[in-house]
Amino acid sequence: MKGLFVTFEGIDGCGKTTQIELLSSDLKAEGIPFVLIREPGGTAIGEKIRTILLDKANTGMDERTELLLYEAARAQIVKEKIIPELNAGKVVICDRFFDSTIAYQGYARGLKLEDVDFLNNWSAYGIKPDITFLLDLDEQTAYKRRHGRSDEEDRLEAEGLMFMQKVRNGYLERSKEDKRFQVLSALDTPEEIYKKIRKTVWEVIGK
Numbered sequence: 001m002k003g004l005f006v007t008f009e010g011i012d013g014c015g016k017t018t019q020i021e022l023l024s025s026d027l028k029a030e031g032i033p034f035v036l037i038r039e040p041g042g043t044a045i046g047e048k049i050r051t052i053l054l055d056k057a058n059t060g061m062d063e064r065t066e067l068l069l070y071e072a073a074r075a076q077i078v079k080e081k082i083i084p085e086l087n088a089g090k091v092v093i094c095d096r097f098f099d100s101t102i103a104y105q106g107y108a109r110g111l112k113l114e115d116v117d118f119l120n121n122w123s124a125y126g127i128k129p130d131i132t133f134l135l136d137l138d139e140q141t142a143y144k145r146r147h148g149r150s151d152e153e154d155r156l157e158a159e160g161l162m163f164m165q166k167v168r169n170g171y172l173e174r175s176k177e178d179k180r181f182q183v184l185s186a187l188d189t190p191e192e193i194y195k196k197i198r199k200t201v202w203e204v205i206g207k
């Protein structure tokens, strides 16, 4: 595949959205073809699955059901969007990908990591991100930031601080295992964080 697959990860409230916006506007300004997508969602089918996953009324969702729904949305977006866009040579920026599943459903929900890894690889048709930016933040600060926003909490965000702490630790554990990760402290200013992201991406695209 000719494109570049870049993913952003971190606990809810870590500031991913700001960084994704900065990267997108920079790529746009320089005329570098890119697409921006999010998980779960990003396709007509995936957005319907997202609604089920994030609906707070779904309190009784079994954790295996949850895992399989995330994987179902993933298979769809990989086949329908990610692979074709990478083949077309674009930079594909994904707001979350399968590392979210390892952190949330594996480390935080407690599902077996090897099962999650198997399903991640299977639903992703074997593809992996080239670069993964992990915006690392403690759960208390993330919680405060989320509560400074007007939007209501979704089903996952409502899980509480202990859950988010497990998610954070899961991400940090996983980041040690793969060189594609760049861990950035989300306590730094958005400008400081973005400088590092830009440097890494521009080094790879060779500009």
Ligand code: TMP
Pocket (backbone or CB within 6 Å): 012, 038, 039, 040, 070, 096, 097, 098, 100, 101, 102, 104, 105, 156, 157
């Ligand atoms: P977000 O798009 O607002 O970040 O919301 C997606 C939520 O879903 C977020 O709380 C993280 C969670 N999530 C998982 O639990 N597992 C996954 O595999 C993915 C992609 C997201």
